[in-house]
Amino acid sequence: MRRRLLFGERMLLGDGTEPFNAVIPFRLRGTFKEKDIQLALTQLQGKHPWLRALIHHDENHVPWFEVLERNLPIPIRIVHRKGDDDWKEESMKEWQTLFNYTELPLLRFVWIKGEEVSDMLFAFHHCLCDGGSAMSFLNEFLQLLDNPFHDIGLENPILGIQDVVPSEILANRGQQIKAKVIGRLAATAIKCIPVGKKAIERQKDYLVHWKLDKTMSQELISYCKSKQVTVNTFLSTAVLQAFKKVKGEKAFNKVSCPVDIRRFAKQIKEDHIFAFGLMIVVSANQKMSFSENLHLIQESVERKTSKLNPYITMMVMESAHDALKNFTKLLKHGKSSNDCMFSNLGRIQIPHQYKAFTLDTIFSPSVIGPLGNTTTMVASTFRGEMDFSFIGSEGYLPHSEALAIRDEVMETIKQQLEYLPVS
Missing domain, CATH: 3.30.559.30 (Nonribosomal peptide synthetase, condensation domain)
Known part of the structure; x- marks a missing residue:
């Protein structure tokens, strides 16, 4: 299974040299075993294909999510818990840690291990999902950690813009022209906006x-x-x-x-x-x-x-992939x-x-x-x-x-x- 990254996802991904990471920390009271955490994460990947996806670039250097036949476990990093603020330090550490997305999933897990209280973190690349998605799989993870036999179902993954924008809008000639015109105007305007040579x-x-x-x-x-x-x-x-x-x-x-x-x-x-x-x-x-x-x-x-209007917005952005470099430069240097x-x-x-x-x-x-x-x-x-x-x-x-x-x-x-x- 594979799909090309959408405009917004490519923008968040960048060139892979700078992290764009999100972290969700939470605190649990109880005792846990690493094998149970790993099992819950594996079951989570079983539901969501993109949680076991890598990113590969094609011959035109366009990035694609690609799910391999073999399962790639979500990495777990274990830290000894010293105090109630450890999660802040580990969050900031995860902000700075690049994802090796050609070899490992775009999701990591940190266990700040204590005897009776543990802080845990999900860290993920922002191009993978938003906060709403992350809260959903956090909920599922907790259900699986509590009961490995809990049925969380299977995700019918989004495979492209056609799974979001209704076909009657996506195929509408007028909407297509509108999206392309707006996309061209935006791309031209972005080129004309002066930006500094160096980012702040x-x-x-x-x-x-x-x-x-x-x-x-x-x-x-x-x-x-x-x-x-x-x-x-x-x-x-x-x-x-x-x-x-x-x-x-x-x-x-x-x-x-x-x-x-x-x-x-x-x-x-x-x-x-x-x-x-x-x-x-x-x-x-x-x-x-x-x-x-x-x-x-x-x-x-x-x-x-x-x-x-999410539909026309997506169509505009998907018509402007060639403007991605200039748009990213504007955000970084403007x-x-x-x-x-x-x-x-x-x-x-x-x-x-x-x-x-x-x-x-x-x-x-x-x-x-x-x-x-x-x-x-x-x-x-x-x-x-x-x-x-x-x-x-x-x-x-x-x-x-x-x-x-x-x-x-x-x-x-x-x-x-x-x-x-x-x-």
């Missing part, structure tokens, strides 16, 4: 992590309901305000927010291993209060989201135009109690790559607690400023919750 020096990467307790998390959810805005909108607004307060005139007043393509393209199932994403950008009105901006940004999000990417995974619906162990927590995923500004904040909620991972690099956002932005976000949450009506 990224310098040292870092990870800032914090949680809201259950009470504050629930109060924040209740506040958002009372204001008729989403938690995602609230947090995006808080992030924009925090960057403005910390960076002043150097803030861009722009936060990019990923939108799950599965909301629009129902052909992509929750358990599909797939990496294509959609994006919108939100900004605040500097003359308005926080509360006023909440509603302004909520309206903006709804308006921009309603205009997203000036940053947004403050950060903010992604809220929402409530993670994975059980925490199993027969053999307890899932104590899932830390918000982290991702970092070489395509421009690395500043990223990821939020998620598990067992009623909101969790934040703030990823960055000194060359784009100094660590001291990241800490100040975190503090400003927390201060905004606390200030707004003061106005929460007592039910």
